[in-house]
Amino acid sequence: xxxxxxxxxxxxxxxxxxxxxxxxxxxxxxxxxxxxxxxxxxxxxxxxxxxxxxxxxxxxxxxxxxxxxxxxxxxxxxxxxxxxxxxxxxxxxxxxxxxxxxxxxxxxxxxxxxxxxxxxxxxxxxxxxxxxxxxxxxxxxxxxxxxxxxxxxxxxxxxxxxxxxxxxxxxxxxxxxxxxxxxxxxxxxxxxxxxxxxxxxxxxxxxxxxxxxx
Amino acid sequence: xxxxxxxxxxxxxxxxxxxxxxxxxxxxxxxxxxxxxxxxxxxxxxxxxxxxxxxxxxxxxxxxxxxxxxxxxxxxxxxxxxxxxxxxxxxxxxxxxxxxxxxxxxxxxxxxxxxxxxxxxxxxxxxxxxxxxxxxxxxxxxxxxxxxxxxxxxxxxxxxxxxxxxxxxxxxxxxxxxxxxxxxxxxxxxxxxxxxxxxxxxxxxxxxxxxxxxxxxxxxxxxxxxxxxxxxxxxxxxxxxxxxxxxxxxxxxxxxxxxxxxxxxxxxxxxxxxxxxxxxxxxxxxxxxxxxxxxxxxxxxxxxxxxxxxxxxxxxxxxxxxxxxxxxxxxxxxxxxxxxxxxxxxxxxxxxxxxxxxxxxxxxxxxxxxxxxxxxxxxxxxxxxxxxxxxxxxxxxxxxxxxxxxxxxxxxxxxxxxxxxxxxxxxxxxxxxxxxxxxxxxxxxxxxxxxxxxxxxxxxxxxxxxxxxxxxxxxxxxxxxxxxxxxxxxxxxxxxxxxxxxxxxxxxxxxxxxxxxxxxxxxxxxxxxxxxxxxxxxxxxxxxxxxxxxxxxxxxxxxxxxxxxxxxxxxxxxxxxxxxxxxxxxxxxxxxxxxxxxxxxxxxxxxxxxxxxxxxxxxxxxxxxxxxx
Numbered sequence: 001x002x003x004x005x006x007x008x009x010x011x012x013x014x015x016x017x018x019x020x021x022x023x024x025x026x027x028x029x030x031x032x033x034x035x036x037x038x039x040x041x042x043x044x045x046x047x048x049x050x051x052x053x054x055x056x057x058x059x060x061x062x063x064x065x066x067x068x069x070x071x072x073x074x075x076x077x078x079x080x081x082x083x084x085x086x087x088x089x090x091x092x093x094x095x096x097x098x099x100x101x102x103x104x105x106x107x108x109x110x111x112x113x114x115x116x117x118x119x120x121x122x123x124x125x126x127x128x129x130x131x132x133x134x135x136x137x138x139x140x141x142x143x144x145x146x147x148x149x150x151x152x153x154x155x156x157x158x159x160x161x162x163x164x165x166x167x168x169x170x171x172x173x174x175x176x177x178x179x180x181x182x183x184x185x186x187x188x189x190x191x192x193x194x195x196x197x198x199x200x201x202x203x204x205x206x207x208x209x210x211x212x213x214x
Numbered sequence: 215x216x217x218x219x220x221x222x223x224x225x226x227x228x229x230x231x232x233x234x235x236x237x238x239x240x241x242x243x244x245x246x247x248x249x250x251x252x253x254x255x256x257x258x259x260x261x262x263x264x265x266x267x268x269x270x271x272x273x274x275x276x277x278x279x280x281x282x283x284x285x286x287x288x289x290x291x292x293x294x295x296x297x298x299x300x301x302x303x304x305x306x307x308x309x310x311x312x313x314x315x316x317x318x319x320x321x322x323x324x325x326x327x328x329x330x331x332x333x334x335x336x337x338x339x340x341x342x343x344x345x346x347x348x349x350x351x352x353x354x355x356x357x358x359x360x361x362x363x364x365x366x367x368x369x370x371x372x373x374x375x376x377x378x379x380x381x382x383x384x385x386x387x388x389x390x391x392x393x394x395x396x397x398x399x400x401x402x403x404x405x406x407x408x409x410x411x412x413x414x415x416x417x418x419x420x421x422x423x424x425x426x427x428x429x430x431x432x433x434x435x436x437x438x439x440x441x442x443x444x445x446x447x448x449x450x451x452x453x454x455x456x457x458x459x460x461x462x463x464x465x466x467x468x469x470x471x472x473x474x475x476x477x478x479x480x481x482x483x484x485x486x487x488x489x490x491x492x493x494x495x496x497x498x499x500x501x502x503x504x505x506x507x508x509x510x511x512x513x514x515x516x517x518x519x520x521x522x523x524x525x526x527x528x529x530x531x532x533x534x535x536x537x538x539x540x541x542x543x544x545x546x547x548x549x550x551x552x553x554x555x556x557x558x559x560x561x562x563x564x565x566x567x568x569x570x571x572x573x574x575x576x577x578x579x580x581x582x583x584x585x586x587x588x589x590x591x592x593x594x595x596x597x598x599x600x601x602x603x604x605x606x607x608x609x610x611x612x613x614x615x616x617x618x619x620x621x622x623x624x625x626x627x628x629x630x631x632x633x634x635x636x637x638x639x640x641x642x643x644x645x646x647x648x649x650x651x652x653x654x655x656x657x658x659x660x661x662x663x664x665x666x667x668x669x670x671x672x673x674x675x676x677x678x679x680x681x682x683x684x685x686x687x688x689x690x691x692x693x694x695x696x697x698x699x700x701x702x703x704x705x706x707x708x709x710x711x712x713x714x715x716x717x718x719x720x721x722x723x724x725x726x727x728x729x730x731x732x733x734x735x736x737x738x739x740x741x742x743x744x745x746x747x748x749x750x751x752x753x754x755x756x757x758x759x760x761x762x763x764x765x766x767x768x769x770x771x772x773x774x775x776x777x778x779x780x781x782x783x784x785x786x787x788x789x790x791x792x793x794x795x796x797x798x799x800x801x802x803x804x805x806x807x808x809x810x811x812x813x814x815x816x817x818x819x820x821x822x823x824x825x826x827x828x829x830x831x832x833x834x835x836x837x838x839x840x841x842x843x
Contacts, residue, residue: 007476014483018490022295022333026302029326033305036324070306071313071320073621 042202042212046195047082050185053196055122058085058140058147058158060129063200081129081137082181082198083147085158086122126183126198127160133174135205147178175208269455273474279481285348286454287482288489292341293443295490296379299334300436307386309432311425312626314388315507319617319627322504332497338380340489342521345376350575353552356559356567361457363556368450370552375443377522382435384519388428388627390606393508394516396431397423405538423508506609507627511641515602517593524585548578612637633831639839642832646816647674652696670700671813677840678736678787680744683729689713701811707768708780715763724758728765731755736787740842759783777802780809792837796828 047061060081067077127147129137136151146163147156152173155163160178182199202213244252258264275283306327308317321327349369352358358366381399385392400423404414419426472478506512518526525541532540551558551574559567593599609631616630623629631637643653654675673696676682685691689712693704715721734745734752745752756772759765766775771783782803785791794803797817800810817826817833828836 004476007480011476011479011483014480014487018291018295018483018487021490021494022298022330025326025329026298029302029324029330030305032325032327068621071316071617071622072624074624 042200043079044197044199046186046188046197048084048196050086050122050124050194050196053084053086053124055086055088057142058083060084060140061198063198065200080200080202082200083127083129083138083140083178084183084196084198085125085127087125088122124183124185124196125159126181126196127156127178128181128200128203130179130202130205131174132176132179132203132205132207138178149174175206176210179203179210271473271475273455273458274471275474275478276471278470278472279474279477281481281485282351283478284482284485285344285351287479288486289341289344289348290447290451291482291486292337292344292489293447295337295493296334296341297440299330299337302330303334304436307432309386309428311388311423311428311508312628314386314428315504315613315627316617316622318387318389318504319614319622322501323618328501329494329497332501333493335502336493336496337490338383339519339521340493342376342380344489345373349373350579353555353571353575356571358556359559360556362453365450365453365457366556367553368446368453370549372443372446372450373549375439375446379435379439379443380519380521382431382439385431386428386435387504388508389505390508390512390514390609391503391505391516393423394514395518396427398516398518400427402538402541406542407538410538504610504614505606506613506631509628509631512609512631513602514606515599517589520586520590523589524582527585527589609637633835635835635838635843638832638835642828642836643674643839646828647836650812671811672697672701674840676842678733679738679741680730680733683733684726687712687725687729689716703811711764724763727751727755728758728763729755731759732783732786735783735785736791736841738787738841778806781805787841789834789837789841789843792840793830793833796833796836 043063043065045063045065047063048059053059060083062078063080063082064076065079067074067079131138131149131151131154133149133152133154136149138147138149138154138156140146141148145158147158147160149155153168153170154174155168155172156174156178157163160180162172162174162177164172179201181201184197185194186197187193188195204211204213244255247255254263303321306317306321306324308314318331321331352366352369381396385396400414400418403417404410406413415421417427417430418424419430505514517523525545528540528544529537555571558570562570612634613627613630616634617627623633640653643651647653648669650669650671652669652671652673652675654673672686686697689709691697692709692712693699693706698704698706712725715725718724730748731752732755733741734748734755737745759771760774765771765783768780769775769783770777775783781795782791794801795813797820798815799805799813800807800815800818804810805813814827816828817823817830819825820830823829
């Protein structure tokens with residue numbers, strides 16, 4: 001090889017080495033922001049006393065949780081809203097509140113599931129307020145008895161099912177009904193009061209099936 | 215009108231044939247070329263790239279390639295490194311006094327982020343060094359002579375911009391170091407006659423360093439200064455290309471002319487690779503420093519970066535209102551002298567000019583080195599400065615540790631240390647408690663005999679621990695200097711009671727049990743394991759306190775005894791108890807109005823907190839720190 005070719009090659013190689021020394025960590029740095037773990041949105045919490053929940057009319061409650069936004073950690077931030085609908089009926093699932101059963105002062109005072117007659121408890125349904133279409137918060141319209149999304153007109157009945165047909169006046173853009181959340185009535189070990197406990201999750205928008213957001 | 219000459223039909227035919235043959239040949243040639251070559255040709259046909267690259271490919275060095283020419287190219291590439299790493303940092307950095315530190319810490323903790331910031335930090339210093347080397351070289355070579363004046367002038371005008379980039383970049387982390395530096399630099403700007411105060415306000419966006427200061431610095435650092443640097447560089451480099459062939463006027467043309475690419479390029483790239491290698495190693499090994507988040511309540515001794523220490527030193531020799539001579543007039547005069555070098559050179563003989571140039575380099579470099587060394591040596595011989603730096607390092611570590619553990623609260627990074635008992639506890643103690651109470655080794659109680667510095671109240675190191683309480687219940691120590699010796703409880707009924715107990719058989723052992731039980735009331739985190747282990751002994755001790763030992767004759771302990779005659783032993787040393795006694799020792803739960811010696815109430819009135827010495831939060835921090843939480 002000619003001396004000149006060797007020098008050309010050396011120049012290019014050294015330049016490339018310098019570019020790689022900074023470029024590779026640089027690309028890694030940019031890619032890492034995409035890969036970075038998001039804080040988990042799933043949380044189980046008691047949201048409202050059962051006695052404060054009216055029968056037959058949906059009520060919205062806020063879910064507060066420790067939320068991490070890049071470097072900022074907020075201990076009690078509203079991470080989402082949930083619509084609760086209480087209706088008369090027998091509910092099978094009543095148990096002592098999980099979190100408090102550990103901290104119980106005296107085991108004798110903890111009311112067990114058997115202590116609450118099932119007929120005392122109504123069924124509580126819980127829906128994520130996030131519209132499955134594009135993620136706006138749905139609001140309840142008392143006159144129509146429907147959940148309506150203010151962004152693109154997604155409409156759902158009181159039980160979270162998609163409203164279809166001519167009554168709506170336009171095509172329902174929602175891909176699926178409101179996302180149902182696991183919900184149960186629990187007993188607070190200390191006060192002996194009944195609370196509504198919701199397992200809050202976030203689901204991907206736009207899909208016809210419920211897919212839990214990672 | 216000219217007529218075309220008659221063409222022989224045979225010749226015409228021949229030309230057409232040859233032309234067609236050549237076209238076919240060219241087409242075949244193009245078809246056979248590699249895809250890369252064809253793409254290049256396609257682009258070149260449309261954009262004329264070959265023409266653009268021609269000056270670079272044809273550039274020749276009349277005197278041959280030289281290592282010393284590498285500084286220019288290396289500087290340009292370092293600038294590219296700064297732009298690239300700067301853009302990467304911009305993807306995450308968030309200006310503002312609440313977010314800046316947190317985002318920088320976040321960058322340091324992300325994959326590759328610490329390295330990128332380290333490269334940005336160290337490459338900027340390499341750039342400043344090379345910049346100085348480049349200027350010295352150009353000055354000694356007199357490369358400012360006609361027709362190179364514009365290259366010299368644009369290069370010199372880059373100096374304040376490059377320093378400006380460093381000065382505006384360093385405070386962006388909103389660390390205590392950066393904020394203190396920009397505060398001083400703002401004051402220097404403010405000391406300029408006439409326009410100073412206005413300039414300072416414009417920079418700070420107000421009277422003091424605050425939200426807008428960081429936005430302004432960010433704007434200067436990433437937008438205005440790079441733009442100006444770019445504009446000057448365009449002129450600088452265009453001039454180099456325009457006059458590049460005239461180099462023999464300055465450099466003796468002993469060697470034969472060679473092509474720049476690759477004979478000079480290989481030298482440039484070697485130097486660049488060494489510089490980038492060193493910078494990368496420093497970035498990987500040490501990373502850019504990050505001091506604790508800026509907070510006016512934290513102690514800090516600011517110093518400029520090493521390359522500006524000479525100004526710090528120079529300033530010392532100009533007192534009071536003349537400081538601006540050192541910080542503004544002298545640097546401006548130096549810049550003015552250098553700018554007029556082409557003119558001065560023309561007025562001097564060749565010899566005088568050479569002497570003058572060497573003199574400038576010697577005075578400049580010598581002055582810089584001398585002043586820098588003087589500043590470094592003074593700080594090195596100052597134990598207080600060393601202590602201050604050690605304290606700053608400790609605070610920086612603690613802030614990073616807290617941010618790693620819990621993240622940064624929404625109020626901003628300064629809250630990390632403000633809410634940290636380990637950091638604020640000792641500071642609050644020093645400010646409000648240490649004039650009476652001792653704390654461990656730092657207590658002047660034991661060594662000092664000077665009455666004025668003697669601490670009068672109990673030493674609170676390891677307060678409410680078993681060891682502390684065992685000593686307190688020892689009649690020999692109770693009235694001693696570590697406990698109540700310098701208070702009005704030095705000769706109290708308590709000592710008599712303790713002495714009487716100790717005379718009883720097994721009296722000392724019973725007091726030991728009481729000490730353990732009392733210590734368990736505090737539920738100190740450091741004793742959690744020991745307390746759990748000694749549950750039986752604690753139960754015995756509790757019975758003794760309420761029974762045989764007769765503590766409850768004066769003290770209250772859970773359901774027994776009355777308040778008012780001595781401090782409540784229920785929850786002794788617990789957070790709540792400590793908050794109570796610091797807030798108001800004259801409360802009946804503690805000493806009451808009658809018994810309290812000299813301890814002030816730090817939060818006497820819970821109804822009007824603004825009138826209290828300490829806020830509830832501060833008292834809680836003190837209590838937590840005393841308990842080792």
